[in-house]
Amino acid sequence: MVLKTGVDNSDLTPLWSKRSFYHYPFVMVSDILGSRHLLSLLVKRDIATRYRRAYLGFSWAILEPLLLAGVYSVVFTILVGSSDPLYAAKVIIGVIGWSLFSRSVTSSAKSLTNSVNLFQFARVPKSVFATNGPITNIILALFSLLSLIPFFIIHDLPITINLLIVPFWLFFLSFTGWSIGLLVAPISCKIPDVMNIVNFLVRAGFFLSPVMWTYDMFSRRFGGGWQSIVAHLNPAIVPLTEMRDAVLGTSSGMPSWAYGMCIGMAVIFYLFGSIVFMRSAHKAVVNI
Amino acid sequence: MSTVMRLENITLEYPVPRRYRKDNIKPSGIRNVSFELEQGEVLGIIGRNGSGKSTLLKMMAGVFPPNSGTISSKGAVSLLAGVGVGFNKELTGRENAYLYGALMGRSRKQIDELIDEIQSFAELTHHFDRPFRTFSSGMRARLGISVATAFKPDLLLIDEVLGVGDVSFREKSQNRVKDLIKTSGSVIIVSHSLAMLKDMCTRMILIEDGEILIDGEPDAVITKYREVLKN
Structure with missing residues (x-):
């Protein structure tokens, strides 16, 4: 069931229209584009309020990955004995990318339950509320990339056109996380335990994703066997590795099927996520 | 006069919590409600707490989708309820x-x-x-x-929002809502204030257990409501 948001002054029009399920992925995009004004206000609200009361303000968006990378680098160097001088930069990229992905999953998954009071009184497209969190997180992640500047200066890293691919992969990570969140949001209204499972998977995913380790380390240990195929079921592996390669000017030699698998999974998540969300979100909110 | 809103056999039932299902409790909500609202009408909806008034209003505002039936409207519909929900600190x-x-x-x-x-x-x-x-x-x-x-708006839906703020602001806001009622094409008001509804409405509906008990002149509906309250 789709909420009709347009106002027609000519004749009586139904408030709700039934659509075939294959229309939902397009209706969702159309809903979001049609509510650009509201979406931009919600994103501005989220950005303005994220660090508003902090003395260091937006500096936290840069400091957070730097501090985390510092801690992880020390711990990892002690445990594994890595002597890679760029290891900290690799961790920063991993932290920024993984944080964006996990925050996009949780913000869109919680969008219905977090705004339920509003949905009980206002006729708003719920897809917009699932989208503002991931967009806010993309903007903050782009800002966080400034924490890599010291590495460019200290290690004389080349500034190449390849860097332009970094925002694309950030967007891709957020898109995949958003799509997974869309799938979870209506289900978590009915079964709150689902959110606990998602939180667990996000935490576990941190260790299963190349945040503290790199694709090279994985390849050296497991090669290209079945472990490699299983590992590529993690939608964050390709984007995180590609971002590292683009920033550090390296090549991890990722197989071409890995890109297809990664993009294919994102598309499947979006198709399922948008269909489940558009079919169930309105009713899920009524029943909370 | 033209019709600005039409409800055709709309039903919305809230699920009964699992622990009560074995007791065969009737689900609350709205059942088979149908009526039309004409341009310029001021419709009052009354009923006991939990009878389904606010649910009906939210369905007419497009906030809650019906399980079955059709709601059609013409022009911009605005719901005045839950004032302040959505504000950010x-x-x-x-x-x-x-x-x-x-x-x-x-x-x-x-x-x-x-x-x-x-x-x-x-x-x-x-x-x-x-x-x-x-x-x-x-x-x-x-x-x-x-x-x-x-x-x-073209159609204004009001759910008990006239009693906020201090005395002077309450009076001011009541006058504002009355002005809004005069300038809006059509109005539907949910309230427990029978005197106010009798004063403002051209037609009233009494809801009981999610169904329309009576739809008609304000005096007749209020009399019926008093009878229902006695039982």
């Missing part, structure tokens, strides 16, 4: 006014045109540009009412 009064306006489906241009009036009606003066968290509860309610009543 960290944003200023002005920023919240823009956000709240957008939540009500208004464009930036429409809000730009009314922002001075919103500030003036809410009597917030310099507080308007201070964070919402610094507002007293009265100031919060005034801002909510001010934004919610600033826009003139």
